[in-house]
Amino acid sequence: MAANNAPAAAAAAPAPAVPATPVPRGQVDLVDFIDWSSVECLNQDPSHSIVNALKQGYRDDDGLYVASDSDEQLLIHIPFMQVVKLHSALFKGPEEDGPKTIKLFSNKEHMGFSNVNDYPPSDSLDLSSNHLAESKPVQLKYVKFQNVRSLTIFIEDNQSGSDVSKIQKIALYGTTVDTTNMKDLKKIEEH
Amino acid sequence: MGRTDGPKWAKHPSSLESGPFLEWKAGNITHTPAHFAPDSSRTILLPKPSHPLDGRNHIGGADMVLEATMICIDNSEWMRNGDYAPSRFQAQADAVNLICGAKTQSNPENTVGVMTMAGKGVRVLVTPTSDLGKILACMHGLEVGAEANLAAAIQVAQLALKHRQNKRQQQRIIAFIGSPVNYDKKVLETIGKKLKKNNVALDIVDFGETDDEKPEKLEALISAVNSSDSSHIVHVLPGENALSDVLISTPIFTGEEGGSGFAASAAAAAATGAAGFEFDVDPNVDPELALALRLSMEEERARQEAIAKKAAEESSGAENKDHASSSNTDSVMAEAEPASNAASDDKKDQPKEDDDAQLLQKALAMSMEEGSSGAAAVADAAMAEAAVDDQDLALALQMSVQDAGVSGQADMSKVFEDRSFVTSILNSLPGVDPNDPSVKDLLASLHGQGEQEKKEDKSSDKPEDEKK
Numbered sequence: 184m185a186a187n188n189a190p191a192a193a194a195a196a197p198a199p200a201v202p203a204t205p206v207p208r209g210q211v212d213l214v215d216f217i218d219w220s221s222v223e224c225l226n227q228d229p230s231h232s233i234v235n236a237l238k239q240g241y242r243d244d245d246g247l248y249v250a251s252d253s254d255e256q257l258l259i260h261i262p263f264m265q266v267v268k269l270h271s272a273l274f275k276g277p278e279e280d281g282p283k284t285i286k287l288f289s290n291k292e293h294m295g296f297s298n299v300n301d302y303p304p305s306d307s308l309d310l311s312s313n314h315l316a317e318s319k320p321v322q323l324k325y326v327k328f329q330n331v332r333s334l335t336i337f338i339e340d341n342q343s344g345s346d347v348s349k350i351q352k353i354a355l356y357g358t359t360v361d362t363t364n365m366k367d368l369k370k371i372e373e374h
Numbered sequence: 375m376g377r378t379d380g381p382k383w384a385k386h387p388s389s390l391e392s393g394p395f396l397e398w399k400a401g402n403i404t405h406t407p408a409h410f411a412p413d414s415s416r417t418i419l420l421p422k423p424s425h426p427l428d429g430r431n432h433i434g435g436a437d438m439v440l441e442a443t444m445i446c447i448d449n450s451e452w453m454r455n456g457d458y459a460p461s462r463f464q465a466q467a468d469a470v471n472l473i474c475g476a477k478t479q480s481n482p483e484n485t486v487g488v489m490t491m492a493g494k495g496v497r498v499l500v501t502p503t504s505d506l507g508k509i510l511a512c513m514h515g516l517e518v519g520a521e522a523n524l525a526a527a528i529q530v531a532q533l534a535l536k537h538r539q540n541k542r543q544q545q546r547i548i549a550f551i552g553s554p555v556n557y558d559k560k561v562l563e564t565i566g567k568k569l570k571k572n573n574v575a576l577d578i579v580d581f582g583e584t585d586d587e588k589p590e591k592l593e594a595l596i597s598a599v600n601s602s603d604s605s606h607i608v609h610v611l612p613g614e615n616a617l618s619d620v621l622i623s624t625p626i627f628t629g630e631e632g633g634s635g636f637a638a639s640a641a642a643a644a645a646t647g648a649a650g651f652e653f654d655v656d657p658n659v660d661p662e663l664a665l666a667l668r669l670s671m672e673e674e675r676a677r678q679e680a681i682a683k684k685a686a687e688e689s690s691g692a693e694n695k696d697h698a699s700s701s702n703t704d705s706v707m708a709e710a711e712p713a714s715n716a717a718s719d720d721k722k723d724q725p726k727e728d729d730d731a732q733l734l735q736k737a738l739a740m741s742m743e744e745g746s747s748g749a750a751a752v753a754d755a756a757m758a759e760a761a762v763d764d765q766d767l768a769l770a771l772q773m774s775v776q777d778a779g780v781s782g783q784a785d786m787s788k789v790f791e792d793r794s795f796v797t798s799i800l801n802s803l804p805g806v807d808p809n810d811p812s813v814k815d816l817l818a819s820l821h822g823q824g825e826q827e828k829k830e831d832k833s834s835d836k837p838e839d840e841k842k
Contacts, residue, residue: 222541225572226570226571226573228601229602230602252570252571253567253601254571260541262541295572
């Protein structure tokens with residue numbers, strides 16, 4: 184598994200826009216558009232923080248994962264630097280403690296565990312241990328994620344029902360909406 | 375309100391021992407006392423902007439934590455009691471002022487909010503803001519009355535923190551609890567777990583009433599919240615010191631692992647008093663005097679060093695030849711050592727340097743100055759510095775300097791005309807017997823005349839070397 188993953192990551196690293204095997208056609212890895220300063224994860228274990236699962240490089244290391252702290256739930260808030268369309272998401276975790284029920288909310292600021300049931304989720308996933316092992320992107324309800332400024336991921340429970348949930352990798356795939364693409368701007372400046 | 379000056383004086387970098395202050399000292403020593411402004415020192419105490427997510431990863435590291443804080447004030451009837459001077463409420467208000475100052479200063483992006491727990495229900499006076507004036511202003515004219523509602527207050531505070539503008543800020547609640555706690559332990563633990571789940575840290579100042587297992591209940595609350603040691607509780611008994619004085623040295627003030635430079639320095643100042651300071655003057659109290667004393671000390675040191683150097687030059691004028699005969703640098707160093715003793719006596723409180731390196735450097739400088747006195751001025755400080763690290767290089771340098779000295783040795787020859795002097799040098803050389811006939815011959819010929827003398831002198835070096 185790990186051996187299979189490493190070359191894929193290596194191939195993706197120099198040119199992230201050119202999809203390696205797991206990235207769906209026509210989509211890009213949205214990791215470059217995350218507004219890192221505002222990423223928030225509630226109930227994370229301080230020694231196993233969300234960057235371990237989200238950041239390029241860290242997330243491809245199976246030894247690094249985000250873990251829950253006081254119970255099995257996690258609430259991850261990911262704002263983007265520009266509006267995106269979200270096509271699919273990838274979750275990778277250990278078979279035992281990996282996430283099971285995942286609820287995704289778009290554009291919900293200030294969500295906490297107390298009001299997580301106040302809104303209907305934009306999409307809800309029920310991952311099997313197969314999903315986690317394969318680490319293939321799960322397609323989302325594309326129509327629900329056409330105008331995403333921020334994404335809130337609520338991990339409700341895990342595979343084994345244990346107290347600690349662990350996620351090794353979260354990857355989001357989609358496209359940016361036609362606003363000013365900061366990456367293109369940079370390229371023009373370079374010439 | 376004696377305590378309100380706390381944040382002001384604490385802005386100064388405090389003890390000389392603390393890291394940031396030494397830095398300041400090194401950088402700004404030439405500044406006039408007028409530059410001893412709080413702001414110039416503050417820039418050093420400020421944390422370096424870290425990676426956006428670093429604050430989360432390394433809680434309580436060397437970097438200052440970016441925080442949003444809600445302070446819950448107990449303004450119940452219990453606060454009228456006078457067992458904390460001047461009254462519980464006033465003592466608490468002073469402590470709150472101090473904490474607000476510390477929090478807003480430790481990081482410019484920190485925000486602090488204030489709320490009351492009693493009176494007409496829980497009330498938020500100020501939502502988290504970085505405007506210290508706004509925070510302090512809200513403390514005026516607070517009414518004391520009714521009973522505190524701890525559970526409601528903490529939950530309202532959590533709500534206020536949740537809606538903070540800057541998501542990078544960590545959340546913290548500081549609760550002053552001077553009235554009895556009516557809630558059951560279990561209720562408090564449930565609240566504590568909720569806080570923990572929402573990444574909120576909780577600091578509790580337990581003072582005033584102690585009936586009804588209040589300390590135990592609060593300890594239970596803290597242990598439910600505590601995650602990686604970010605939450606603290608402090609019990610303050612009446613009578614000891616002012617409430618704020620006790621708090622200043624606690625983790626509530628200093629942050630985890632004493633992370634806050636401001637708070638740590640303030641705490642150090644409070645703890646040590648003037649005793650630990652250079653010249654017995656607290657630089658916080660009188661920065662101008664401290665600076666003046668230090669400058670005067672530096673000048674005196676420089677003066678003494680100059681004298682010592684001069685003395686060393688004079689006394690080791692003869693030493694040069696000794697040096698030349700490639701005997702090791704020990705004798706020169708031995709000569710230089712007593713001369714520099716006067717200076718080194720005063721250096722105890724200066725940053726310690728490598729003594730050997732210093733002496734070697736001095737010896738080098740001296741040998742160069744003399745060896746080249748008539749000829750090329752090779753006293754290149756850079757060379758000398760480079761030589762400090764490498765003894766071989768140092769020796770090589772000496773030799774080269776020596777050669778230069780030998781070639782233009784007009785005044786050197788005068789030195790050898792003084793017989794008693796040369797004998798004394800020979801005496802000091804290891805393995806040389808001045809009574810040896812060959813040496814005596816040599817000396818006699820030396821005493822003779824000019825031109826030959828140098829060649830003889832050179833050849834005289836060789837037998838000495840061989841003897842060694």
